[in-house]
Amino acid sequence: MKPKQFQKIVSEVRDQSFTEEVQKLRGGENILDCIQCGVCSGSCPARFAMDFSPMQIIKMIHLGMRDQVLSSSTIWICASCYTCATRCPRGIDIPMFMSALKNIAIKNGFASDDEIKPKFHKSFTEIIRKYGRMHEPELKMKLMRKSDLRELYQNAVLAFRLWRKGKVKLLAPRMDQLSHISEIFEDLLEKQEEEASK
């Protein structure tokens, strides 16, 4: 995949406000410090699966290539393993700003339809809101594409295997102070929506 729009005149593609937006994010503060040494790309264990390397993403942020960055697979493949950030000579917290970029991508509807990760984030959050703790079977159910029979079958096999080893807890977790969790979510999600509406 190539950033097709890049071949246009950069000043037309370059969205300076995007660079500034990323700079304001946690982890993005010193993104302009990058000297493109390539340590992050050389360290990344998931690089093989990404469309752009971490170094490319950073260069694209420098050049304000908003759309390409937010629609890249890279931000969803970063496994937050912190190998890159531990070695980065500029101390850039790459996993942290990748997280933040996901957030922007979700908000702006950049994640493509076949991208399961936004759905994962959403479902994960919903479950925590519901129980205060993770309920793995429910998460799995939410994420399953019911139309894909092969996937359904594979999941059933896995579920059986795990169940046999006592690794599937069908009963949802219970918390007495679940109201705490609801309050936290209301506080923060509502606030977020308020901010968004401003």
Next chain:
Amino acid sequence: MEKHMNNSVLVVGGGIAGIQASLELADLGHHVYLVDEVPSIGGILAQLDKIFPTNDCSICALVEKLTRVSEHPKIKVIANAEIEKLQGEAGNFEITLLKKARYVDEEKCNGCGACVEKCPIEVPDEFNIGLSKRKSIYVRYPQAFPVTYTIDMGSCTKCGACVEACEYGAINLAATDERVTLKVGSIILALGFTLFDPKLKSEYGYGRFPNVVTSLEFERILSDYGPYNGRLLRPYDQRIPRKIAFVQCVGSRDAQLGNNYCSSVCCMYAIKEAMAAKERDSGVQCTIFYMDMRSSGKDYELYYERAEREYGIRFIRSRVASIDEIPSSRNLLLKYVVDEEPRNEEFDIVVLSTGLCPPKNAEHLAKALGIDLNKYGFCATKVFSPVETSKPGIFVCGAFARPKDVPETVTQASGAVIKATRINASSKELSPTCRQNPPEKDVSQEDPQIGVFLCCCGINISNLIDVNELAEYAEKLSNVALVKDFLYACSQHSRSKMVEKIKEHGLNRVVIAGCTPRTHEDLFREVLREAGLNIYLLEMANIREQCVWAHGEEPEKATQKAKNLVASAVAKARLLKPVKRPLVKVNPAALIVGGGLAGMTTALELANQGFKVHLVDKNGELGGHLRHIYYVLGEENPQEELKRLVDNISNSPNIHVYLNSEIIAVSGHVGNFRTLLRHKGEVKEIHHGVTILATGAKEYEPREYLYGRDPRVLTQRELEQKLAKDELNAKTVVMIQCIGARTEERPNCSRICCGHAVKNALKIKELNPETDVYVFYKDVRTFGFYEDYYRKASEKGVIFVCYDDEHKPKVSVENEELKVVAWEPIIREWFTLKPEIIVLSTATISNMDNNKFAKMLGIPLTEDGFFLETGMELNSVNTPREGVFICGLAHSPKFIEETITQAYAAATQAAKILSKEFLEIEGTVAVVNEDLCSGCRICESLCEYGAIEMKEKEEKLVAHVVEALCKSCGVCSAACPTNAIALGCFTTEQLLAQIRATLVE
């Protein structure tokens, strides 16, 4: 009470910077205390294999200087001592030192080493970075000065074996530390640096993987005197490596570690080490992993190119992500990315190019002395006062001021001296230094009694050549009275032994069989001087370079050749005659050509020392390029500084300024030059003792990228002018680096353009943050602390894009708009910019005038037309012509602070000559037998140095040698049809005797 200004200077730090500063000070007649915290001076230079860029043997070059220090009556070395306290002020400092006990009496110990053999304790040898062992009683390295042994009480068991072994009673295990108080007028700090500890970058595995070494360890591995005696082996299994990786920027340019600065020297030392490895073993493959190759010094780019083309060294632009050890082979697996492709590659050894950190004791010392450090812990200096610390009377030089290489360090050390001595100007007695040597013995009536001293050079020579056989052979040669071998003939201990032997056996000629007279002749001449012999009664046979190094695989033949060389040297020695050194009277005035920053700075320094200065400039105004510089990478205002300099010059009664003047001719020699200059149509004659060329350089006028055809294409200098007037109005600015530099035609780097671009980019962002700035570069060469400005520019949103010759940005005009199409190497895509302004970072190129001066003065130029220094002294201002010095852009492109530093160094060198009433010059000059001379003028026409003049004598035209100009090349004597000219120490008779002796057997 009248204040007495003290004439002594304290130099802190015994590395090359401290040594150089001490020698210059002492030569200027000052008393010097040279203090080092370790037991012997020499610093890190002693540990290096070769010196960059001359590739000379590092220890050899050092020993020559150590000898001068050890024999200079004005230098007192105080080793193993720390500064505790400073009181007083400039002109009258009082320093308290803590001299740590070495447990060996410096007066009694002669360095014989008997104690070492008996010492039962072995510990890792710091000098070889733990790759070998030393004893508890030790000397840092064999040629060390002071040669006094030291006991490391950390490991000593006080068994007393050494005390028993020492026949001089020098060892006292109960010795204690003592305090010493010194009074000096000024202080020079030459603290050097410490190397970064690569354990802090744990992804590189240093300390865990035995085959990951630091660059300094690799120097020791390469060294003939190192743990493997110069064989290229890897530490784990002492196996010969096939593939070596050099990893750059370890501990440098690393903001996460707090070391954002560039260590400036690692690129070049890595290339040097890779070349040395290839020279040791041409089958080895060397790869250098770098971020930006910073070969920005004089002709350094040529060195880099040679490494790539001639040596086949592989250069990869990538910072290595991690190093893992492969358990089975102990090879190392490097992970890195090239062109966005992740790669894994195996190597046998990895050399970490560790950066330079501030000296360990810097903080403590700064507090004790009351000087400021910069944010990295190096000494804080300013652009226009590069050798001054924040405290008056305390000066700085070498890596402590900023990481720098050996030539720059030596230059700065020399430069700091002129400032340190200014403090004392009012009280100084400038007199030629007088050595307290014994009177010269008259040997003219004696038969030759030749002493042959053989050097084993550690085991460098004795490993290949059978020294015993050679000694037996030499003993049989006629007139040889004594043959003796030495482990290191150059060590202080050996040299005192030689003096003893000369006296004891009544020797009157000396032959040294060892290394080259190029580096060591002066050293052994001192031996003769001390022994009361004329220094020209010495002959050297170079059995190291010419036998060992040339015939390393053939021990028998090498030994045979060594015999022949020794026989030849002895044959010549038999015929050696004492030579008197001629004296030249010195005219205490300087001629400085060029009234730019360099010329003005040198002029002021010399004038302040009380010398007369003639400052000549072809323009109608002083200031040179400085007139067009409006801001710097720093706080200072260059225009104010310029005004200050010009005012000071016009206020100085010692300086005569000649504007709109052109030099027509220079004749004469050191001490006595005569210059003709044309000034307003008049011809003037000036007499002076030294000549300083500060002729500057000029900006390359580009033909590239529409320059001159489109007014929107500017040079950086033109942009700076616009910015100074706030006349820039652009939404997008594109800068293109390396215009006219690093090209096929002009391969060298102009050093300052990256800094210039960063400076202007920052200014643009300061004036209007909305302006987009793109910088297209080949390597960003913001070495040293300039890296901070590069970082700052990035932070302000300046976009840096790397290009190479295959992907140059393309500039065109489309619908009257400027258009730049460029390759983005990280995103790997072409893209288009439509800037309002394109700025070309043009090369700094040499002045055409340089040719004229080079011819007039007989000094060489580089291929680029810059003046070429001698290099031998490692001092960048000396030319082959004595009394002629160079500084500033005329030498090579450089930053303001570097120009000032070099101008100071030129002033120091000039002052060394001007401060003397008479100058003693080299004695091996050509001598004319006037009776035989036919006056044919062949010699006159052949002499490259203009050292032969024809004179009328008794109604006959005869050749006359201007001794101060003669370089002893021998062309005249070879060409003379009547055999009327002979060279002092190379007479026909002597040379024929040598040839005959060589041909025996």
Next chain:
Amino acid sequence: MKYAFFPGCAVHASAKEYGMSCKAISKVLGIELIEIPEWNCCGSIDAIYAHNPVLSISLSARNLSLAEKMGTDVITLCSACFFTLSRANKLMHEDPKLKGQVDNVLGNLKLNYNGEIKVRHFLDVLLNDVGLEKISENVKVPLKELRVAPYYGCLLVRPPEIANFDEPEHPTSMDKLMEVLGATNVNYLDKTRCCGASLIVTKERIALEMTKNLLLTAKNAEADCIVTACPMCHFNLDAMQKDVESTFDVDINLPVLYITQVIGIAFGLNVKELGLNRNCVSPMKLLSKLKI
């Protein structure tokens, strides 16, 4: 030795054996782990954080505040929880504005957090509070025949400003423990290479490939088992091992044990108590090698 214990969601569900074995060896070593009553999800490394960082940090903060009330540091078993709680702790220290936002949220719950406790991994406790000496004293069955591949992965040791009890590039804490138990550590390259666990739900194929590489390196180094201290890694390496085998058509069959299980074995604790029957790749062959 008494600590507030944060088990995390996995230990209550798919990683029960980790909790069981932890409890068992804690009893032997005199470590008292008191589960934080009414704890909630740690806040997630990424899933909630990417969505709403303050929400994630507030979830962490609630746990921290409950633990602070108990007056001791928090101990986690899961590297991801360890990271998430530590990150929240660190960010609240560094960023007063954020701390203010979180304080408001906690205030509504009548909770507060003063930032006086630390978040620590159980491995840190074993090594630095209990000490190797005490562990070695309790060894009943020295693991003489056992070749282990200690696997650290990512967030147990990185980033160094958060996980600071071991070295990020060359951790040794588990290796040291294994030595004390008498086992032999195999030398293999990928000790700290990410297993891809955080992608197993969303990018299964990518995660499996990362896991495969890791399993094969350990296998090629002739390890009898991998030892891990994280339920995420364990799930990926153990429960998904069959999927790795079928997806890439390789034969691995390499048992993956929790560090607590291995210690329990050396302490002579029984198989059930350590939940060894719950491991997907059966460690029984390995146990018989040890004559258990």
